[in-house]
Amino acid sequence: MQTTYDWITTPITADLLRGALDVEHTEHGVLPHRLPARARAQCTDPQLAGAESQPSGVRLAFRTRATAVELDTLPTKRVYVGAPPRPDGVYDLLVDGRAAGRASVTGGNTVTVDMAAGTTELRPGPVGALRFTGLPEGDKNVEIWLPHNETTELVALRTDAPVEPAPPSGRKVWLHHGSSISHGSDAASPTTTWPALAASLGDVDLINLGLSGSALLDPFTARTLRDTPADLISVKIGINLVNTDLMRLRAFTSAVHGFLDTVREGHATTPLLVVSPILCPMHEDTPGPSAIDFTSLGDGRPQFHAMGDPAERADGKLALGVIRDELNRIVAQRSAEDPNLHYLDGRDLYGESDSAELPLPDQLHPDAATHLRIGERFAELAFAEGGVFGVRGV
Template identity: 50%
Template sequence: MSETLREVDLADVRVRGAVEVERTARGILPHRLPAWARAQVPDAFMAQTSAESAGVRLAFRTAATVIELEVSARRMAPDARSPLPPSVYELAADGSVVAAVAAASGSRYLFTFDDPSGTVVDGPPTLVRFAGLPAADTSYELWLPYTDAVEVLAVRADAPVHPAEEPVALRWLHHGSSISHGYRADATSGTWPVVAALAAGVELTNLGFSGSAMLDPFTARTIRDRPTDLITVKIGINLVNGDVMRMRAFRPALDGFLDTVREGHPSTPIVVISPIFCAPVETAAGPTVQDPTRPYEWSIAGGTEADVAQGKLSLGSIRAAIADIVERRRTADDRLRHVHGHLLYGPDDARTLPLPDNLHPGPDVQRLMGERFSELVLHPLLAQRP
């Protein structure tokens, strides 16, 4: 560490995009679910993915030319030794990324679906250093990697650091699956909700949980209790690829989820987004499974179209049900809206921008979805505000 750097009081660093910030013995630990909800998380996979820092950033103002961040970062891994891709930390100013640093995660969360134990292998702290910054008073947001659970141990800089001003932008709270979490994006700023938020200049809280957009009641209550100006719920793909519901359960579950959210937000705009295009389960039922000829590379449907006729879920049947439920509810709730997922990524897009594993968008589609959502939902909503 350079001798010119000074320790920053973590009280002078604002955490944005978290639902709760835990003060630990070593520093601060952002959470995207409150403690009572974390106690209800049903499996080890969601315990890690909901702990990861999708959309979480540190906000402060400084004229420092060097900023160091010391963290204890934990990333999901199949074993204790396999090389992991670097985690990306990004520094943004005025809605644009001005610097990015790739760093190794110190700790691992061992998980595979064959061995879902969720064992933690502790590792050393990670040091992230931004240098060569302009010596001008600047408001920054330091975006943490969406791939990692991050405990902030220290912030250091070569000039004073001051708390960021409270944002006045529209507050947007989003819930979705791994597609919203950002899986396969090249960095946090490339995940579609962050692309959209930066393009429109809104304040994002991203409750995208890989594999875990399951209409969980604790997620609905978390959204209910969170102050916000816009709520979006992108639902469907996890219900299909996990094969966790039939149509009989899905329809009242979605109604119940929306009822709970409305309890805390009687007049807030709510947008329900149906699934984007995913060829294997457009008309066939889930679950999605790995192609045995291409394991861990290519997803295929585990069910059939005949299964859908018996009440299993496909993306097509879910889209039709969402449209029907929203239309019915709109007779008493004109602040509710439905966006068809194909408007963000549809079959025509799939011909030129295919999903690399037949399930998750790559970086190009993540950015495309963010740009489209910004134009389709965020900019029109901003234009209506006084």
């Protein structure tokens, strides 16, 4: 077994990345971002900053004859006070579109989060490395999907043969925005988040703007969607507006119209799919906010619960049922003049029977098996022949 290699170091530049909308140069290397700098400057929310810097859907993509690849990274890991350690982030290797390896990087920075006190503390750590060997001989397209849930600075790329940026795939580009569920929540790896799986099944290139806790109809997010080239667009709206208790029905209706108006300024006729929330029993009829039960952290099974009162819907507070009805109405109204605008009920992706079989472990987020089911369902409903995107038979 070969253990030494004649390494070639290739600078990591934006043309080696897919799925990132901006690249920040740091003292260590480069940090991919999923929101552009102008959008980031308009919101100082730490939740958003952490979410958009976690590279869900972002991958290194290059063509090479190399049979060995090394990547140095500086991950930023999160530790929650009172909870068991979270597993290290996962890197997925694809060769010519097929799974070919999986690895993690130890070390890195650590952010300790005390949810009860509302504090965070950053402890710097060392750069780590991963290595993939035994790649097939000859020219091939290589992708390294970065951890969907771990901020990742890219420090150095080494191979045993030269690399060049991957050529254009010729596939349509699917731009998707949503909450932590779209971000990846508890998926097993970056290629098995439901959007990544759906993109693979649909044979499209994914740009994932799933932003954990931050699908809040922000104007800067709408402008990002407007300004990003794409052939297909979907926006999944609802759960974060409930669990943050951010707005009432009156504001929600106009905010959805404004969000869609902005997207349409840059994509006048692009197929645009509005997706309502998947089933979440605790918030179907009960408004937010959501709160975590801190006593559940110690056993590694955190639980969320709804803090609202169903009676508050009469005053315009949002529950998921209210949101679905209003999104359906808005899309029906707008689609009379916008035939490329479509609606998908999120319960078609995960509904009552799915909840009985695969309940949400923390009452809010799907687990790895449920991500696979949602991804397969979305591919069937959106990308298959006869679906709203109709890219291919799935």
